[in-house]
Each structure stands twice: as structure tokens, then as C-alpha cells.
Amino acid sequence: MTKPTTHDLFIGGEWSKADNTERDTIRNPATGDVLAHVAVAGESDVKRALQTAQDAFPAWRGLIATDRADYLYRLIELIRRDTEKLARIITSENGKPLKEARIEVNFAIQLIRFAAENVRRLEGNIIPGSRPGEKILIEKIPHGVVAGISAWNFPLALTARKLGPALAAGNTFVIKPHELTPLSTLALAELSVEAGFPKGIFNVVTGGGVTVGNALVTNPITRLITMTGSTPAGRKIMAAASEGLKEVRLELGGKAPFIVMEDADIDAAVNAAVAARFMNCGQVCTANERTYVHTAVYDEFLKRLRTKVEALKTGNPLDEDTDMGPKISAQELEKVDAMVRKAVEQGAKVELGGKRLTGGAYDRGNFYAPTLLTNVKGDMDIVQNEVFGPVLSLIRVKDFDDAITQANNSRYGLSAYMFTQDLKNIMRMTNELNFGEIYVNREGGEAAQGFHHGYGDSGIGGEDGQYGLEAYVDTKTVYLNA
Ligand SMILES: NC(=O)C1=CN([C@@H]2O[C@H](COP(=O)(O)OP(=O)(O)OC[C@H]3O[C@@H](n4cnc5c(N)ncnc54)[C@H](O)[C@@H]3O)[C@@H](O)[C@H]2O)C=CC1
Numbered sequence: 001m002t003k004p005t006t007h008d009l010f011i012g013g014e015w016s017k018a019d020n021t022e023r024d025t026i027r028n029p030a031t032g033d034v035l036a037h038v039a040v041a042g043e044s045d046v047k048r049a050l051q052t053a054q055d056a057f058p059a060w061r062g063l064i065a066t067d068r069a070d071y072l073y074r075l076i077e078l079i080r081r082d083t084e085k086l087a088r089i090i091t092s093e094n095g096k097p098l099k100e101a102r103i104e105v106n107f108a109i110q111l112i113r114f115a116a117e118n119v120r121r122l123e124g125n126i127i128p129g130s131r132p133g134e135k136i137l138i139e140k141i142p143h144g145v146v147a148g149i150s151a152w153n154f155p156l157a158l159t160a161r162k163l164g165p166a167l168a169a170g171n172t173f174v175i176k177p178h179e180l181t182p183l184s185t186l187a188l189a190e191l192s193v194e195a196g197f198p199k200g201i202f203n204v205v206t207g208g209g210v211t212v213g214n215a216l217v218t219n220p221i222t223r224l225i226t227m228t229g230s231t232p233a234g235r236k237i238m239a240a241a242s243e244g245l246k247e248v249r250l251e252l253g254g255k256a257p258f259i260v261m262e263d264a265d266i267d268a269a270v271n272a273a274v275a276a277r278f279m280n281c282g283q284v285c286t287a288n289e290r291t292y293v294h295t296a297v298y299d300e301f302l303k304r305l306r307t308k309v310e311a312l313k314t315g316n317p318l319d320e321d322t323d324m325g326p327k328i329s330a331q332e333l334e335k336v337d338a339m340v341r342k343a344v345e346q347g348a349k350v351e352l353g354g355k356r357l358t359g360g361a362y363d364r365g366n367f368y369a370p371t372l373l374t375n376v377k378g379d380m381d382i383v384q385n386e387v388f389g390p391v392l393s394l395i396r397v398k399d400f401d402d403a404i405t406q407a408n409n410s411r412y413g414l415s416a417y418m419f420t421q422d423l424k425n426i427m428r429m430t431n432e433l434n435f436g437e438i439y440v441n442r443e444g445g446e447a448a449q450g451f452h453h454g455y456g457d458s459g460i461g462g463e464d465g466q467y468g469l470e471a472y473v474d475t476k477t478v479y480l481n482a
């Protein structure tokens with residue numbers, strides 16, 4: 001076991017002690033080992049970080065877009081150089097297998113790269129004026145100080161997803177990583193120094209949501225809040241932001257349906273269903289939370305699915321052949337277990353797993369068995385509430401209309417999946433499924449150039465791609481006369 005590290009806040013391009021001496025203990029969810037002791041910001045520290053970002057704003061916005069992009073390209077090079085180190089930090093703090101952590105580092109690079117490449121395309125408009133000779137210009141301008149609040153499931157990529165467009169567009173940025181997984185964001189801060197970032201454009205304040213997060217949201221300096229996390233926390237943030245009439249972008253939970261029709265390529269569908277459910281121990285907002293299979297292929301699908309789930313190797317996430325690591329925390333583990341118990345009470349059948357993994361190294365971490373439930377019905381709690389864990393619920397549907405009706409019966413609206421070869425079904429599903437991101441004949445995984453956006457309880461705003469980048473700018477209209 002390596003010695004725990006100690007971390008201060010990152011304000012004004014340097015490490016800065018919090019005004020109090022309190023520290024959060026960060027633990028490895030696979031072993032329980034203490035990884036680090038991290039500063040807990042107080043309200044005065046949050047104010048200081050925001051003021052520093054505010055002071056850095058005029059010079060940063062004054063740079064031409066390509067100069068701002070060049071700083072981001074320098075950061076990207078350093079992230080690429082340190083891929084292995086960053087991946088190991090992600091795996092230690094979050095518990096995802098190292099092979100997935102490497103993918104996350106690359107995704108972080110792609111997200112920042114898209115922002116750097118496309119900031120020159122933040123184009124405005126010139127509109128004919130309402131007086132002779134007049135031109136009306138609508139230009140895109142940065143908001144000012146952007147506050148990021150992120151989740152623990154993709155600790156580096158979620159920071160990158162917000163930092164890239166915020167900075168590229170000329171804003172300055174303060175982020176609060178999740179209190180369970182601040183270490184990869186702090187490592188990114190270290191790299192920003194090496195990249196020569198101007199002081200104050202990127203700041204990190206660590207600590208809890210109700211304290212540090214709320215102080216970021218309510219401070220008048222903050223103009224835009226971009227958050228990833230749970231629906232209840234998103235609601236609170238939106239309510240708190242309303243007082244200052246601030247813009248919010250909230251990327252919240254999901255309850256993706258995964259539809260398999262009778263003409264689907266069954267092997268491809270099974271592989272994708274498993275990837276979309278068990279990646280990151282099921283802790284993904286786009287995860288396959290409800291698998292709807294046409295009755296004509298249900299038995300065959302179940303047979304092949306069972307083989308695939310049984311083969312998943314759960315264990316030490318640092319081992320190259322591990323498929324699934326632990327849940328992030330004991331609390332999350334208990335939540336999932338309680339949901340499975342409730343499903344069984346309501347009539348579900350446990351085909352595989354359905355319990356915490358114990359014995360040997362499992363006793364030290366938050367390990368849950370890859371779980372397969374059948375006899376699941378649409379009105380069960382497990383079909384309505386986000387599991388965010390390694391539990392695949394299989395539901396039989398009688399036909400296409402039944403699949404669409406059941407899939408749409410959710411208060412969430414982020415992602416949906418469908419497997420079918422029939423173009424008519426595909427056309428109908430893409431029209432009728434009430435979800436912001438639909439994967440046809442493939443597993444999930446957003447592209448940096450796409451748009452990651454959900455309806456209903458899944459949030460408001462959206463991120464990534466050109467639409468996501470546009471969220472980080474405001475407009476200014478100029479009536480131009482000589
Ligand atoms: N959209 C997604 O991808 C994610 C969804 N979740 C869902 O949320 C559930 C609970 O996870 P949590 O860690 O408890 O999520 P959470 O929503 O409490 O935390 C997300 C972020 O919001 C901050 N936060 C919480 N309350 C706040 C407040 N009142 N004001 C300002 N900031 C606040 C937290 O400190 C953290 O940085 C999971 O089981 C899962 O269902 C969790 C992580 C990511």
C-alpha cells in the first residue's frame with residue numbers, strides 16, 4: 001500500500017491551503033485503503049476561488065480563440081503523456097477496471113480537443129438593420145465565471161467535459177469534483193501548471209455538495225453552473241441558482257431501455273446489452289437499465305446472455321483481465337442490494353448473482369455480483385428507479401408496440417438502445433422513443449462531437465459537440481450605424 005497523499009485547494013494556478021484544517025479521507029473502493037487526505041473548502045475559500053477566476057476573466061476572454069485553444073492543446077499533450085498515471089488514479093479512486101480507465105482518459109482528451117478545434121466556429125450573425133445602412137450584429141461572448149460540479153463515475157472525463165468548452169469559449173472556471181473522487185481532477189490541475197495556463201483561469205475547490213457546491217451555486221460571481229449527478233441534487237441546484245437568475249446545465253440520472261426485436265442479431269445484442277449494463281459496475285447514466293426482449297427470441301437471448309454474464313470476471317480493477325470492479329461506496333452497494341431484494345419481493349427471479357460478493361479480497365471492497373433478473377414487470381420499482389449498479393433486468397415484450405410503450409413509461413429520458421434489422425421499426429422507434437440519445441444496433445458511448453442530452457428527470461441543457469459548446473457562450477446584439 002502506498003503512503004496517502006495530502007492535497008490543498010488549487011486557486012490562482014497554485015496549491016492553496018483552505019481556511020480550515022478539516023480534510024476528507026479518500027479511500028480506494030476496491031480495498032478500503034486510504035489514498036489521500038483532501039482539503040475541505042469553506043465558504044471563504046469558495047469566494048476566493050471565484051474572485052480569482054473573475055479577476056482572470058478579462059485577460060483570458062481578450063485572447064484570440066486560437067490562442068486559448070493552444071493552451072488546451074498543450075494540456076491534451078500532457079494528459080496523453082500521463083495516460084497510464086491518470087488511469088491508475090481513476091481506478092484507485094473510482095474502482096473501474098484499468099482498461100476502462102484508459103478509455104476514460106482518452107475520452108477526456110477527445111472532449112477537450114473538440115472544444116479546442118471548434119472554438120473558431122462559435123459564429124454569430126449579421127442581420128439587415130432597421131434603418132438605412134444599419135447592420136445588426138449578434139456576437140457570441142463568454143458568460144464569465146463558470147462553476148462545474150461533477151460526479152464520481154467518470155471523475156476525469158466529467159471535469160474535462162466542462163473545462164474544455166468553458167475555457168475555449170473564453171470563460172474562466174472553478175470546479176468542485178465529487179467528494180469521493182477528487183484526485184484525478186487535482187492531477188489535471190497539476191498538469192495545467194505544466195501547460196502554462198494563465199493563473200486563475202482554472203481552479204479546483206474540494207469538499208461536499210451541500211457546503212462547497214451550494215456556495216459555488218449561490219455566489220453572485222458564478223454565471224453558469226454545469227453539473228453532473230443525481231436528479232435530487234440537480235433540482236436543488238436549479239432552485240438555488242434561480243435566485244441569481246443563473247444558467248444551469250444539469251446532466252442527471254437515466255433509465256435507458258434496451259430493446260431487442262425478433263429480427264435482431266442476437267449475439268451483437270447480447271454483447272451490447274452486457275457492455276451497456278456492466279461497464280463501470282453499472283454506474284453510467286446511459287446504462288442499460290431495462291432490457292426488453294421480443295417473446296420470439298426471449299429464450300435464446302436469455303441463454304446466451306446468461307453465458308456472457310457468468311463469464312464476467314469481478315475483482316481487482318488493476319488486473320488487466322478484470323471486467324468489473326467494486327461499487328463506489330458501501331452506501332451505493334447497500335442501495336443496489338436493497339433494490340434487488342425489493343424486486344424479488346415483488347416477484348422477480350434471481351438467475352445470477354443478487355448478492356454482495358464476500359470472502360478473501362472481496363471483504364475489503366464494495367463488490368456486488370453481476371446480477372441477472374427475470375420475471376421482471378413494468379410496474380416494479382426496479383424498472384422505475386435508477387439502479388446505477390450491475391443488475392440486468394430482463395423483460396419480455398409481446399410485440400413492437402409493447403416495447404415502445406414500456407420503454408417510454410419512465411420519468412427519465414436520456415438514452416435508449418434498440419436492436420433490429422427492420423428499417424421501418426428503426427424509423428418508428430427513432431420517432432417515437434422519448435429519449436435524447438438513441439443507439440441503434442450498437443452499445444453506448446457518446447462521441448465528443450455528438451450531443452449528450454436527456455429529457456424529463458434526466459436533466460436540462462446537454463453537453464458535448466457544437467451544441468454543447470454553444471452553451472458556454474451568451475449573445476450580444478449590436479445595432480451598428482456609422
Ligand atoms: N448523471 C450521472 O451520470 C450520475 C448519476 N448519479 C445518480 O445519483 C445517485 C447518487 O450519487 P451521489 O454521489 O449522491 O450524487 P450527487 O448528485 O449527490 O452528487 C453529484 C455532485 O453534486 C454535488 N452536490 C450534491 N448536492 C448538492 C447541492 N445541494 N448543491 C450543490 N452541489 C451538490 C455533489 O457534491 C457532487 O459533486 C447515484 O446512485 C445515481 O443514481 C450519480 C453519479 C452520476
Ligand SMILES: O=C(O)[C@@H](O)[C@@H]1OC[C@H](O)[C@H]1O
Pocket residue numbers: 107151153154157158228251283284285286445446452
Ligand atoms: O455521467 C455519466 O454517466 C455520463 O454522462 C457518462 O459520462 C461519460 C460517459 O461516457 C457517459 O456515459
